[in-house]
Amino acid sequence: MKTELTRRLGIQYPIVQAPMAGGPTTPELVAAVSNAGGLGSLGAGYMSPDQIRAAIREIKQRTDRPFGVNLFVPEQPHMPEDVIADMNNHLNTYRVKLGMAPRSTVPALSEPFEEQAQAVLEEKTAVFSFTFGIPPQDIIRSMKRQGIVVAGTATTVDEALALADAGVDAVIAQGSEAGGHRGSFLPSAADARIGTMALVPQIADHVQVPVIASGGIMDGRGLVACLALGASAVQMGTAFLTCRESGAPAVHKRKIIASKENETEVTTFYSGKAARGILTDFMKDMRHYEGTIPAYPIQNALTRDIRQAASKLHNPEYMSLWAGQGIRLAQDQVTAAEIVKQTVEQADRLIRRYSGLRSED
Ligand SMILES: Cc1cc2nc3c(=O)[nH]c(=O)nc-3n(C[C@H](O)[C@H](O)[C@H](O)COP(=O)(O)O)c2cc1C
Structure with missing residues (x-):
């Protein structure tokens, strides 16, 4: 070989x-x-x-x-301030759901x-x-x-x-x-x-x-x-x-082991850039905001605290569960x-x- x-x-x-x-x-x-x-x-x-x-x-x-x-x-995307503020405001729904304080600032990119x-x-x-x-x-x-x-x-x-x-x-x-x-x-x-x-x-x-x-x-x-x-x-x-x-967090590994080949999707909702991961509640819910997602790395920075908090709570539905279509062949x-x-x-x-x-x- x-x-x-x-x-x-x-x-x-x-x-x-x-x-x-x-x-x-x-x-x-x-x-x-x-x-x-x-x-x-x-x-x-x-x-x-x-x-x-x-x-x-x-x-x-x-x-x-x-x-x-x-x-x-x-990458240095130019995004209107109001698009970023609107998204941050929407993301506060998830922050509150996960027991976090709402936020209006943009963290380091x-x-x-x-x-x-x-x-x-x-x-x-x-x-x-x-x-x-x-x-x-x-x-x-x-x-x-x-x-x-x-x-x-x-x-x-x-x-x-x-x-x-x-x-x-x-x-x-x-x-x-x-x-x-x-x-x-x-x-x-x-x-x-x-x-x-x-x-x-x-x-x-x-x-x-x-x-x-x-x-x-x-x-x-x-x-x-x-x-x-x-x-x-x-x-x-x-x-x-x-x-x-x-x-990878244990909950991410468990989700991969339990998922099938038709359960991943390419999404821009977590980071503003297309990425393949296991379908989550966050991805489903964010479909309402299609077309208003700030570009990478802005969206990535905006959702970081949500993904981290969800991971600490072992809640896979608000984490990014990146995985490919060969998922059923993954071994535990x-x-x-x-x-x-x-x-x-x-x-x-x-x-x-x-x-x-x-x-x-
Ligand atoms: C959790 C995860 C994180 C990744 N991070 C990177 C990365 O930092 N840089 C990179 O070049 N590719 C990254 N990739 C893509 C991989 O390099 C590779 O293209 C992909 O995993 C191949 O598909 P497979 O997952 O079906 O094997 C990542 C993939 C996954 C699953």
Whole structure:
């Protein structure tokens, strides 16, 4: 199962554990995946530069294998004050319901991207990946100069071409099955929602750099399928979200284990940016406000206190329960190393079967 990317990164298996910002990708998880022969990734989009440094150092204490760090390329939306105030006012209904005080202010929107990137650069991780756009050229160039492998997220061929033009070393092809935020950044990609099966070979045909397939890949079957489609590795999120080392709240893990493939939806209601998660009361209720949602990251900042309070109360209906369409294949009480091992062993059996080397099972 050696591919261009496993060779380039010096990893055993073409399995990337998806970066998942907001808590799931603990240093334990990242290190466990890398120690098991895959590539662990820290979702650092919501972390301050100091938190990023501390997390990277903790991962380095747990593994000497390669791992990645992922950031969000910032956006500066211009939103009329009254749209923001109206939404904040509406969100007070949920704040009161959850026992919180109403609020009319807008909290801090996001962490300083350039300083976050500087932290990654100084710590010199094996991989720097990003989503929601393309970082400034000087950042991409400095990363590459340090020998850091740079990977960007695309949801259409045009986005993949834009990333390749910007000099990335690999393209993450994110299909619409994927859990969490869509990485789309070109206006033409906004509503495209191309599935992984269709997206990966089309991107592989158009870029020279290795492609990492992402979205709905949960086991060895998905891995083999994506290698056949032209991918050099897979990036799995939901599969690792429920494992023991994941920092996702227990109630989020339980909801994933109990949910079916038709129970996720793509919504903008939590953050102002399209993201796939398990349908909640919040998503249903917010349908009345469709068309009035402030853009990312404003809505994300406005709902943060609600999501955090709901999580403390173990109330899943007001939390963002990001998960992909492969949800029914998620496993309970499994370790990250077991996921890597099972995926590789199943893929290996399938490759042998299809190549006629062995025909049992
Ligand atoms: C809880 C969660 C958080 C995520 N956070 C990030 C992130 O911080 N950065 C990123 O590039 N992708 C993020 N993603 C998307 C993943 O990188 C990946 O595209 C997705 O998980 C693949 O689909 P799957 O969940 O079906 O495996 C997140 C996904 C989930 C489920």
